[in-house]
Every structure is written in structure tokens, then in C-alpha cells.
Amino acid sequence: MAKFRLLPDEQLARSPFRQLWREFARQHSAVGGLLLFSVFVFLAILSPLLTPHDPYIQNDAMLLLPPSWSEQGLVQYPFGTDDLGRDLFSRLLVGARYTFGIAMITVIGALIMGLLLGTLAGMSKGLKSSIFNHVLDLALSIPSLLLAIIIVAILGPGLQNTTWAIMLAMLPQFVHGIRNVIAEQLSQDYVIAYRLDGANNWYVFTRVILPNIWESLTLMATMALSTATLDIAALGFLGLGAQSPSAEWGTIMADSLDLIYIAPVSVAVPGLLIFLAALSINLVGDGLRNAVKKRREN
Structure with a gap:
């Protein structure tokens, strides 16, 4: 009996994930963003093990030490020290865990809650669905940062309250997006055919709908991660998020704002890290969106 071998394109077509990766890898900007994104994930997980100095130890003999490329700088302190003698490089490394790492936690939490509520909204009908959708539309009319500020004003400042505030502020976006995706799937x-065959809602959701919306969920989470990172940094900068002596990037910028002419590195580098983190997320998100679009067209 003759044996047939699949061509490479046919082998890729058998795996939607591999085909998605092939389309994603063709975009150089997306691959570069993924590499940068991986660096931030690595720092968020292992930054406490990489710090050369204790980020919270004050040294009166090393106040406002310039960066190492300056003539008065030291190699042991690559970015210098702040006005309390703390190593800025170590604080920035640990700050990745606060700004970027907590942003990932908030997005995962909002995604889980949004999946539950969005599923109920998308698969329910009648008066209950109408009321839920109107309340959701009202919440979506408020910008996420403003909503987070309102929640923090109620709960009080602090990193833990900031996490809950941003999670709740992003929840309406997830519920709205998931509701629309599920409503679109229900019309397929x-x-x-599964419903006519007698399948209940749980079976339809877990076996039919969920496997077909994971790409949309990934795109939602990726775009929300950029917003969460900026919101955490913004709340820290405004004094509503992480409080001193926390090494969160926005808080570092706020604490060093009065020293911008004396030690501009202490303000510029945290701002640059926030920009690079948001840029890497957006590049990955755009690459995923284009890859999903091309995979569906093929």
C-alpha cells in the first residue's frame, strides 16, 4: 500500500497554534517585541535574585551618586543612587515585579472574572441580559484609569488596593469583549447543530465555544496588559498606588521628580522602562492580531 507524506504546509495546517506562530514569526517587529516582553517577564519573576545591592538599604556616604558612565560614578552602581543612597539599578530591577508583574496578575484576575460574567451575559436572554448589558455599557463609558482612581479613593492608597482597583476597572472591558465573542459563536x-443534537449550555461552552475563542481571549489579555502597566505606574506617580519606599517605577519617578535637574537618570530610566514595557506588549498584541487575521484568511 502506498504511503503519503504531508507537505510542510499541510503539516502546519493541522495545528492552528503552529500556523499562528508561523504567521507571527514573519513579523520582525512582533518577534522583537516578544523578545523584549520575555525580558520583562524574566525580570518580574527573578529580579530579587539579580539585584547586586539591597534596594531598600540607605547609605549616607553614597547620596546622589552619578551613574557609572560619569567621571564621579562607580561601576558597582550602574545607574547611581538616589537621595537616600539606595542603588537605583537594584530598585529598577525589583520595580519590574511591582509594575509589570502585578499588571500581569491584575489582567489574569480580570480575565477569569470577565470570562465568568461574560459567559453569563452572552448565554443569557431576556430581561436579565438586558439589565446586565445596560449596566455594562454605563461602566464602559468611564475610562479605566479614572475608574481605578475612583476605586482607590474609596479603598485607600496602597499597592494591594491598586491591584484590586485596576482589576475591577478592566473588568467591564473583558465582560463586554467576551460577551460579544460568545454571542458571535452562538450564531455559528x-x-x-450541537444544540439541536441536545447538548446543554455547559457542554456547548466547554467543548465548542471555549476552544474557538482562546485567540480572542489572548488578544484581549495582551491589550489589557499594556493598559494595566500604565495604570499601575500612573497611580504610583500620583501617590495613589504603591507608597514609598516601594520600588515601583511610577513611585520612583514621583520620589525623584524634585531631583530631575540634579539626577535626571532617576526619572528618565524608570520612564524609559515603562515606555519599553508598554511598547513590547503593544508590538506582541499587534503581531498576534495580524497573525490571527492571516490564519483565518488562509
Whole structure:
């Protein structure tokens, strides 16, 4: 009996994930963003093990030490020290865990809650669905940062309250997006066929809808991560988020704002890290969106 071998394109077509990766890898900006994104994830996980100095130890003999490329700088302190003699490089490394790491936690939490509420909204009908959708539309009319500020003003400043505030502020976006995706799936012929065959809502959601919306969920989470990172840094800068002596990037910028002419590195470098983190997330998100679009067209 003759044996047939699949061509490479046919082998890739058998795996949607591999085909998605092939389309993603063709975009050089997306791959560069993924590498930068991986660096921030690595720092968020292992930054406490990489710090050359204790980020919270004050040294009166090393106040406002310039960066190492300056003539008065020291190699042991690459970015110099702040006005309390703390190593800025170590504080920035640990800050990745606060700004970027907590942003990932908030997005995961908002995604889980949004999946539960969005599923109920998308698969429910009648008066309950109408009321829920109107309340959701009202919440979406408020910008996420403003909503987070309102929640923090109620709960009080602090990193833990900031986490809950941003999670709740992003929740309406996830619920709205997931509701629309599920409503679109419910109108598909294969879902109608499963319903006519006697499948209940739980079976339809877990076996039919969920495997077909994971790409949309990934895109939502990626775009929300950029917003969460900026919101955490903004709340820290405004004094509503992480409080001193926390090494969160926005808080570092706020604490060093009065020293911008004396030690501009202490303000410029945290701002640059926030920019690079948001840029890497947006590049990955745009690459995923284009890859999903091309995979569906093929």
C-alpha cells in the first residue's frame, strides 16, 4: 500500500497554534517585541535574585551618586543612587515585579472574572441580559484609569488596593469583549447543530465555544496588559498606588521628580522602562492580531 507524506504546509495546517506562530514569526517587529516582553517577564519573576545591592538599604556616604558612565560614578552602581543612597539599578530591577508583574496578575484576575460574567451575559436572554448589558455599557463609558482612581479613593492608597482597583476597572472591558465573542459563536452553524443534537449550555461552552475563542481571549489579555502597566505606574506617580519606599517605577519617578535637574537618570530610566514595557506588549498584541487575521484568511 502506498504511503503519503504531508507537505510542510499541510503539516502546519493541522495545528492552528503552529500556523499562528508561523504567521507571527514573519513579523520582525512582533518577534522583537516578544523578545523584549520575555525580558520583562524574566525580570518580574527573578529580579530579587539579580539585584547586586539591597534596594531598600540607605547609605549616607553614597547620596546622589552619578551613574557609572560619569567621571564621579562607580561601576558597582550602574545607574547611581538616589537621595537616600539606595542603588537605583537594584530598585529598577525589583520595580519590574511591582509594575509589570502585578499588571500581569491584575489582567489574569480580570480575565477569569470577565470570562465568568461574560459567559453569563452572552448565554443569557431576556430581561436579565438586558439589565446586565445596560449596566455594562454605563461602566464602559468611564475610562479605566479614572475608574481605578475612583476605586482607590474609596479603598485607600496602597499597592494591594491598586491591584484590586485596576482589576475591577478592566473588568467591564473583558465582560463586554467576551460577551460579544460568545454571542458571535452562538450564531455559528456548528453551535446550532450541537444544540439541536441536545447538548446543554455547559457542554456547548466547554467543548465548542471555549476552544474557538482562546485567540480572542489572548488578544484581549495582551491589550489589557499594556493598559494595566500604565495604570499601575500612573497611580504610583500620583501617590495613589504603591507608597514609598516601594520600588515601583511610577513611585520612583514621583520620589525623584524634585531631583530631575540634579539626577535626571532617576526619572528618565524608570520612564524609559515603562515606555519599553508598554511598547513590547503593544508590538506582541499587534503581531498576534495580524497573525490571527492571516490564519483565518488562509
